Amino acid sequence: MKKQFRRNAWQAIGGAALAAVVLSAASSSGATPELASSVQSMRQQASVLTQKIAALNAQVQSISSHYASVQGQIRQLQGKESGVEATIAQKQRELKKLHGEIVSEAVSLFAQAGTDSQVLSVLQDNPNSSAVAQVDISTASSTQEQAVNAYQAVQQQLAIQKSQLQADKAQQTSLLSLLSTQEAKAQTAQQQVSTELASVNSQIQQMVTAQLAAQQRARQALLVQQQLAAERIAAAQQAAAAQQAAQQAAAASASQGQATSPSPQAPVVVNPSPAAVAPSGYANPLRSIGGLQSWRVDQGVDYNGYGPIYAIGDGVVLSTFNGGWPGGTFITYRLTNGPAAGLVVYAAEDINPDVSVGQAVTPNTVIGTLYNGPDGIETGWADGGALGETMAMSYGQFYGSNTTGFGYNFSQLLSSLGAPGGVVQNSPTGSVPGNWPQW
Numbered sequence: 001m002k003k004q005f006r007r008n009a010w011q012a013i014g015g016a017a018l019a020a021v022v023l024s025a026a027s028s029s030g031a032t033p034e035l036a037s038s039v040q041s042m043r044q045q046a047s048v049l050t051q052k053i054a055a056l057n058a059q060v061q062s063i064s065s066h067y068a069s070v071q072g073q074i075r076q077l078q079g080k081e082s083g084v085e086a087t088i089a090q091k092q093r094e095l096k097k098l099h100g101e102i103v104s105e106a107v108s109l110f111a112q113a114g115t116d117s118q119v120l121s122v123l124q125d126n127p128n129s130s131a132v133a134q135v136d137i138s139t140a141s142s143t144q145e146q147a148v149n150a151y152q153a154v155q156q157q158l159a160i161q162k163s164q165l166q167a168d169k170a171q172q173t174s175l176l177s178l179l180s181t182q183e184a185k186a187q188t189a190q191q192q193v194s195t196e197l198a199s200v201n202s203q204i205q206q207m208v209t210a211q212l213a214a215q216q217r218a219r220q221a222l223l224v225q226q227q228l229a230a231e232r233i234a235a236a237q238q239a240a241a242a243q244q245a246a247q248q249a250a251a252a253s254a255s256q257g258q259a260t261s262p263s264p265q266a267p268v269v270v271n272p273s274p275a276a277v278a279p280s281g282y283a284n285p286l287r288s289i290g291g292l293q294s295w296r297v298d299q300g301v302d303y304n305g306y307g308p309i310y311a312i313g314d315g316v317v318l319s320t321f322n323g324g325w326p327g328g329t330f331i332t333y334r335l336t337n338g339p340a341a342g343l344v345v346y347a348a349e350d351i352n353p354d355v356s357v358g359q360a361v362t363p364n365t366v367i368g369t370l371y372n373g374p375d376g377i378e379t380g381w382a383d384g385g386a387l388g389e390t391m392a393m394s395y396g397q398f399y400g401s402n403t404t405g406f407g408y409n410f411s412q413l414l415s416s417l418g419a420p421g422g423v424v425q426n427s428p429t430g431s432v433p434g435n436w437p438q439w
Contacts (some may be wrong), residue, residue, distance in 0.1 A: 049197040056190040275363035281338035283363035297422035299392040300380020311361040322388035339437040346382035397430035405431040
């Protein structure tokens with residue numbers, strides 16, 4: 001109806017006057033391309049910082065994994081060392097037992113050989129252990145001597161093993177200390193980048209707030225200009241209608257009974273495509289798009305084509321413009337029905353908005369008209385905040401072209417309503433919250 005009224009008005013008073021009004025309003029709108037460019041630059045800087053944080057987080061996780069692995073190796077070495085010590089103790093007990101057996105045999109030999117035997121030193125408890133060992137060995141049988149040598153060799157090998165295990169454990173402990181230092185440095189760097197990102201986000205918020213204020217002032221000025229133009233158009237139409245009525249009356253009087261001119265034909269109104277509502281209470285918003293092409297899944301789902309785009313379900317419009325998006329269009333509405341009630345849907349880029357902020361919408365409401373432009377459209381979940389961010393961006397899932405968890409979820413919703421899903425670029429980055437509806 002609004003478009004038909006503007007078309008009639010243009011024919012009644014000529015397009016030049018109305019065009020002059022609109023251009024005048026646009027020139028005084030207070031639009032700030034420099035500010036929009038600054039916001040876009042800051043967003044790119046924030047994206048770079050987000051990627052740095054992700055890289056540092058991966059580095060910290062890698063170091064932590066290595067740290068845990070080294071700790072496990074140290075525990076294994078400690079277990080092996082304990083085993084070697086237990087074996088050494090066991091061998092010492094066996095050697096002591098063998099030593100006793102040798103002494104016992106020496107006593108027997110002494111009893112047979114008399115007091116001149118060298119074994120006397122054993123019985124006298126000679127404190128010289130080397131001499132005692134020599135007496136033991138000299139008086140032991142060949143088999144016992146071999147056993148003593150074997151036990152001593154085993155003890156030496158175990159001692160070497162224990163020394164090597166201690167050296168390995170010391171090396172792993174040193175590596176553990178190095179990893180701890182590296183992890184601390186990475187965490188410090190991550191904190192510094194996070195602080196820088198918070199600062200950049202704060203600057204973006206300030207810039208966007210100023211941008212939104214300027215845009216609001218521009219819209220108000222444009223509305224005033226359009227209202228004045230509409231009033232002049234209405235006055236011109238009334239004058240033209242009065243003049244036409246007078247001419248018709250004069251013609252009727254002159255013709256004396258001839259049929260009057262037929263009334264103008266009423267404009268034809270094309271009814272929108274009725275919504276096929278799913279059990280969820282939602283309908284395919286792309287059902288009337290001509291030449292519809294599905295593109296990638298990223299923050300949301302990208303498409304191209306031409307024609308009307310509808311609201312998915314009942315809701316209330318929150319915004320129609322955001323200078324950070326190509327073309328400036330960023331239509332958002334908060335759903336008021338269905339499993340996603342309370343969540344915010346966005347449709348952005350090459351769209352001419354057909355709704356206004358605060359307007360109630362249903363699945364039969366055309367929220368905008370898609371024109372076959374260079375960027376197509378993107379639709380998905382928005383965070384509903386004043387900055388006009390997507391949920392994927394707010395959750396740090398989007399790095400420039402990747403498929404996000406929120407984009408993949410919205411693609412599934414559209415598929416459940418009969419629209420073609422988007423093209424997945426990768427295993428979705430991140431995921432939606434646990435209480436988020438699934439489709």
